[in-house]
Amino acid sequence: QLQASRCAGCGIPLHSEDPKKPGFVPASSLDKEEAICQRCFRIKHYSEASSVTVDQDEFLKLLGGIASTNSLVVHIVDLFDFQGSLISGLQRFVGNNPVLLVVNKIDLLPPVTNWNRLRNWVQKQASEEGLKVVDVVLCSARRNIGFDRVVEAVNSLRQNKDVYVVGATNVGKSTLINRLISDYSDLKRELTVSRYPGTTLDAVHIPLDDGKSIIDTPGIVYSWRMSEIIPRKDLAALLPDKPLKPLTYQLNEKQTLFFGGLARFDFVEGERQSFTAYLSSGLPVHRTKLERADELYEQHRGVMLSPPSLEDLESMPAWTRHRLRIPANSKQDIFISGIGWIQTNGKTGATVDVHAPRGIKVMLRESIL
Numbered sequence: 001q002l003q004a005s006r007c008a009g010c011g012i013p014l015h016s017e018d019p020k021k022p023g024f025v026p027a028s029s030l031d032k033e034e035a036i037c038q039r040c041f042r043i044k045h046y047s048e049a050s051s052v053t054v055d056q057d058e059f060l061k062l063l064g065g066i067a068s069t070n071s072l073v074v075h076i077v078d079l080f081d082f083q084g085s086l087i088s089g090l091q092r093f094v095g096n097n098p099v100l101l102v103v104n105k106i107d108l109l110p111p112v113t114n115w116n117r118l119r120n121w122v123q124k125q126a127s128e129e130g131l132k133v134v135d136v137v138l139c140s141a142r143r144n145i146g147f148d149r150v151v152e153a154v155n156s157l158r159q160n161k162d163v164y165v166v167g168a169t170n171v172g173k174s175t176l177i178n179r180l181i182s183d184y185s186d187l188k189r190e191l192t193v194s195r196y197p198g199t200t201l202d203a204v205h206i207p208l209d210d211g212k213s214i215i216d217t218p219g220i221v222y223s224w225r226m227s228e229i230i231p232r233k234d235l236a237a238l239l240p241d242k243p244l245k246p247l248t249y250q251l252n253e254k255q256t257l258f259f260g261g262l263a264r265f266d267f268v269e270g271e272r273q274s275f276t277a278y279l280s281s282g283l284p285v286h287r288t289k290l291e292r293a294d295e296l297y298e299q300h301r302g303v304m305l306s307p308p309s310l311e312d313l314e315s316m317p318a319w320t321r322h323r324l325r326i327p328a329n330s331k332q333d334i335f336i337s338g339i340g341w342i343q344t345n346g347k348t349g350a351t352v353d354v355h356a357p358r359g360i361k362v363m364l365r366e367s368i369l
């Protein structure tokens with residue numbers, strides 16, 4: 001008489017009858033030593049599969065299936081790269097399913113931030129991009145801020161449905177899903193955030209206790225994001241870890257700021273005024289006169305003006321120039337994907353040029369702060 005073996009992960013009795021019932025394990029693994037149930041197996045292996053990425057076309061194909069399901073869609077965006085990481089076409093693909101917008105990395109904003117105002121800003125920006133959301137939750141997966149609200153919102157909107165989690169790369173999707181898993185499962189251990197690319201394009205199904213799943217879709221790669229075109233080793237310098245320290249510059253027209261060697265900001269025309277830069281602290285700022293800027297770049301790119309290094313520069317697109325006109329009496333952000341943003345404070349308006357690698361998203365937006 002064999003004693004029913006138990007899952008080495010969660011202790012539930014194992015069986016191989018019904019894949020939908022907890023404790024299921026394929027018959028071939030039933031008698032293995034240290035056998036674990038399918039659910040534990042998936043959770044255990046989740047972090048290896050979680051960093052799969054796809055380009056936009058593949059992603060849209062994959063998303064196409066969501067419309068015909070009855071599910072909750074959780075869209076995670078990165079607050080630091082909001083316009084870079086928002087999936088603006090999401091609405092068309094998810095059909096009538098509700099979208100919960102989870103804005104991650106709020107730990108990067110200064111502690112004095114008015115969170116209600118920020119939520120309104122997020123709602124407005126999302127709707128300008130054509131995305132209708134049932135709710136907006138602000139959180140920091142890394143610092144464990146606002147996570148209760150994420151779980152609460154998912155719980156109240158889910159109503160026994162599957163949960164699809166969608167997002168661009170590096171928005172903190174795996175960090176967040178790992179937290180969701182540990183919250184929803186009786187396995188209290190935390191999983192490591194994996195950095196290794198997986199091998200399959202399939203979405204990863206993580207079973208929940210009620211028989212439904214969290215479905216993690218691959219991270220979409222958007223070529224307009226700086227984080228996708230810089231060398232991997234520079235990514236850490238670009239992804240901020242600590243609250244952004246606002247740097248205020250009093251500039252006269254015809255002055256230039258370099259952000260490492262990744263972008264350049266020229267104050268072309270306007271009355272003397274201040275600009276406040278919110279950048280990752282890994283990015284050194286150099287100030288110079290506009291008339292000297294070209295020469296400075298030629299002489300110092302890849303060395304003083306870095307990242308990127310001189311040899312990595314060769315594999316990056318050349319800069320293009322974006323001319324932006326900031327209207328008078330308006331508080332705007334000059335947004336440069338992956339680098340951060342520069343807040344304008346001028347009463348009288350200004351004309352600025354941003355030089356950034358070709359294809360990188362550069363735009364004016366209503367100020368986030």
Ligand code: GDP
Pocket residue numbers: 050051104105106107108139140141142143167168169170171172173174175176193194219239240241242
């Ligand atoms: P994924 O590619 O969307 O799965 O993102 P990851 O979970 O791998 O996270 C990408 C990067 O963002 C990692 O360096 C994380 O440490 C970082 N990250 C994730 N969540 C947060 C957060 O709440 N705040 C900050 N500052 N960084 C975060």
